[in-house]
Amino acid sequence: MNWQDFEESVRQIASSHWNAPAKAEEIAGIRCDAVIRVSSDEIVVIEITKEDNLAKLRLDLAKFASIRTALVPEGVVVRSFFISARKVSSLRETGKAQKVEVLSVKEFREKFVGKESYEFARKSVEFGSALDPYTNKSDTGAFIETGYLDKSSGTTYNVDEISDLLSNGRRIILLGEFGTGKSRCAREVFERVSRRNILFPTLAINLREHWGHQSFDLIVRSHLSSLGLSGLEDSAVRLVRSGALAFILDGIDEIGSQSWSGEPERLREIRRRSLQGVRDIVSKLDGKGVLLCGRAHYFSDDEEMLSCLGLDIDTILLNCPDEFTEDQAIDYLRLNTGLTEFPEWSPRKPLICQLFSKLEPETMRKLIEDSTGEVQFFENTFQAICERETRIHPSIDAEVLRKVLLEIAKASRRKNEFNEEISPLEINEAFHQVSGFMPLDEASSILQRLPYLGRVSSGSGNRRFVDDYAKSGLRGVALVEAFRTSDKAVAEDLYRKPVGPFGAKFLFAHALIGSEAEKYCRLCNSRGNMQIAADYLCSAIEAASGSIDFSQVTIRNASIDRLELSDLKISGLHVSGTFFEVLHLDGAFFIDSNFSNCAFQQIIGVSDKVRLPSAFSDDCDFDGFSSADNVARISELPLSNGHKTLVAIIRKLFFQPGSGRKEEALLRGASSYWDRAAATEAVRYMLTNDIITEAPGDHGKLYIPNRKFTRRMGRIRSLLRNCDDELWNVVSRV
Structure with missing residues (x-):
């Protein structure tokens, strides 16, 4: 900060504190750095200097005395401040004798702004979900720089560069799914900008603690109060109103959760209304920067997101890598x-x-x-984590802890969209249900720091799952146990939340797909837990090999977050009254199937309502369509036909649902660039190296992917000619 900007910042602080303009002006022929006319009979005069010597102070003391003498006849009281950029302890008594308050910049800042107090208090509490999963306190582990991509420009920013953008007044949105490091990035940015800005703090706010707050002052006051800094509320509100403070706002998707609704416009209005307080903050920035963090798919599109947040097209949109x-x-x-x-x-x-x-x-x-697969690895890790807790705290058994977490996972499925919080009472009740008795003091303490769960806020005892992947995995484990035992209690329960994309893999991994599983789905439908059939559908799709018959189970009044029907032939699927977050339809073919009175947040693989299959009734509601990410787009890649063929094979075998693909299905949709020789060599290499296996199908060969190689195939798909993989090179030599 140059000296001119520094002086202007001091004037801004003074103006905010005394609620009156602070301007450099002359009084009685004497030029002053800042004059604040508090009232008709009181003014404040401030001199700002780089020096810390007695000669300079004496010169300014003489100025203050002359001003005071000139205004005595008018009955005006003069309050005088001498502000030095250096330490002033040796000058303080001299100034005091002349009724001049001598302050260093740091002392002036703390007296009227409280920057250091705020930053100390803010660093002592968590940033969003950047928590240690065992202690539920702020994560103190080593920070690994991942890079954050601006898709519009192709530029990748690191934390230092994001901090520079924020310090320079830019508006930035950081998008990413749960557990991808948004909150940790926000904390790292906060620490950097705190070191750079000499006078003003950057307010870093967890928005989920401010549900329902519709104005900037309510959010700011509530935030400071939660930190024990109520004494700073008035000055902070004035500073925000004057445009002096920048913000980091974490959880734009958590300040007001989405409710289920069949009306897309109603959903939009709910999102917009919940973010009124955020828009109010943005309107007060006046050239200062803001970093907002949240989930990528909370809004229907970027246009809605910018409108809800009060931002324009110059906003920088960054994306956290998923992993x-x-x-x-x-x-x-x-x-x-x-x-x-x-x-x-x-x-x-x-x-x-x-x-x-x-x-x-x-x-x-x-x-x-x-471990031989993703599901088994998760289950083994889950068991290891519970056993670790028992070694540390022998008062609680590993199996009891495991069952308590599964009960909590089931309890989370009963929650509505506005509230996924688990109270201490619910945790204790889960323990009682599993063990038969209420937890004693030590066990109760342990239950408040369960793995996979984090505090909702610093002042709340409530917990929530801190990662969607782990939450979905625990729901998947619980779902397997329900299907294995035909659990009647689950059948009579009322689940509102889906099992999730990862949890949907568990029934298939445990071979719980078939007539007995369908019988249990019908039992659940008859007893009231309609969500189980929808979970089973997602799991059965994982097992599908080109086609699926779902005529034995109906889906109604349920919720599905993601369903991949790409390139599948689906028979007998009847769905009604169900909410879908994302439905993939590219290449899907329906026989004797229908969707009625359903709501879809996003359809992928179809560009508009007119192009939907006839299985979709007119009484369905659609929020958005996208034709992106289908096989046809591979033709646009700057690759040889042989390598386009390889990418299509990898996508169909490893990144679409189903246990395998028929040989003929690999060609579907790719005929414009299909290279038969390249396909033959790629498949031969993959079979030889156990990347895929071959099995007889009803109508020809069936290729089954070895999921152990999913990450390797994903790397080829992402890096293309830069992957330096032997499979890529094999195709290059064709």
Whole structure:
């Protein structure tokens, strides 16, 4: 900050504090750095200097005395301040004798702004979900830089660059799914901008703590009160109103949750109304920057998001990568545990890596060696985490802890969209249900720091799942147990939330697809838990091989977050009164199927309502369509036909639902660039190296992917000619 800007900032603080303009002007022929006319009979005079010597102070004391003498006849009281950029302890008594308050910049800042007090208090509480999954306190693990992509320009920003943008007054939105590191990025940015700005704090607010607050002052006051800084509320509100403060706002998708509604416009209005307070903050920025963080798919599109937040098209939209790269994940484990390998089957979300870092190295090695798939790895890790807790706290049994977490996962499915919080009472009730008695003091304390759960806010005892992947996995484990035992209590329960994309893999992984499972779905439908049939549909799609007959089970009054029907032939599927977040339809073919009175937030693979299959009734509501991410777009890649063919094969085998693909299905939709010779060599290599296996199908060969290689195939698909993979090179030589 240059000296002129520094002086202007001091005037801005003074103006905000005394609620009157602070301007450089002459009084009685004497030029003053800042004059604030508080009232007709009181003024404040401020001199600002780089110096810290007695000669300068004496010169300014003489100025103050002359001004005071000149205004005595008018009955005006003069309050005088001498502000130095350096330490002034040796000058304080001299000034006091002349009724002049001598302050360093730091002292002036703390007296009227409270920057240091705020930053100390803010760093002591969590930033969103950037928590240690065991202690539920702020994550203190090593920070791994991932890079945040601006898709419009192709530019990737690091944390320092985001901090520069914020300091320079830019408006930035950071989007990403749960557990991808948005909140940790927000904390790192906060720490950097706090060091750079000499006078003003950047307010870093967890928006989920301010549900229903419709104005900036309510949000700011509530935030400061929660930090124990009620004394700073008035000055902070004045500073915001004067446009002096920048903001970091985490959780734009959590300040007002979406409710189920069949009316897309109603959903939009709910989202817009819940963000009124955020728009109010944005309107007060006056050239200061703001960083907003939230989920990528909360809004229907970017246009709605910008409108709800009060931002314009100059806003920088950044995206968190869904996972660490392999090198980043290994670096994270190395820095936090000393391990130098990462489990093949695990997602590389920062939050999941954080959980792994708490396990003993030998336990992690055993998990890696003993697991043969993503589901098994999750289940083994879940068991290892519970056993670790028992070793640390012998008063609670590992199996009891495991069952308590599964009960909590089931309880979370009963919650409505406005509230996923789990209260201490509900946690204790889950323990009672599992063990038969209420927890004693030590066990009760342990239950308040369960793995996978984090505090809703610093002042609340309520908990919530801190990662969608882990939550979905626990729901999947519980779903398997319900199907295995035909659990009548679950059949009579009332689930509102879906099992989730990862949880949908569990029934298939445990071979719980078929007539007995369908019988249990019908039992659940008859007893009132309609959600179970919808969960089963998502699981059955995972097992589908080109076609699926769903005529034995109907889906009604349920919720589905993501359903992949791409390139499938679907028979007998009847769905009514159901809400879909995302439905993939590219290449789907329906026989004797229908969707009625359903609501769809996003349809992928179809560009508009007119092009929907006839299975969709007119009484369905649609919020958005997208034709992106289908096989046809592969033709636009700057690759040879052979490599386009390879990418199409990888996508169909590894990144679409189903246990395998018929040989003829690999060609579907790709005939314009299909290279038969390249396809033959690619399939031969994949069979030879156990990347896929071949099995007889009803009508020809069936290729089944070995999920162990999903990450490798994903790397080829992402990096293309830069992947340096032998499979890519095999096709290059054709």
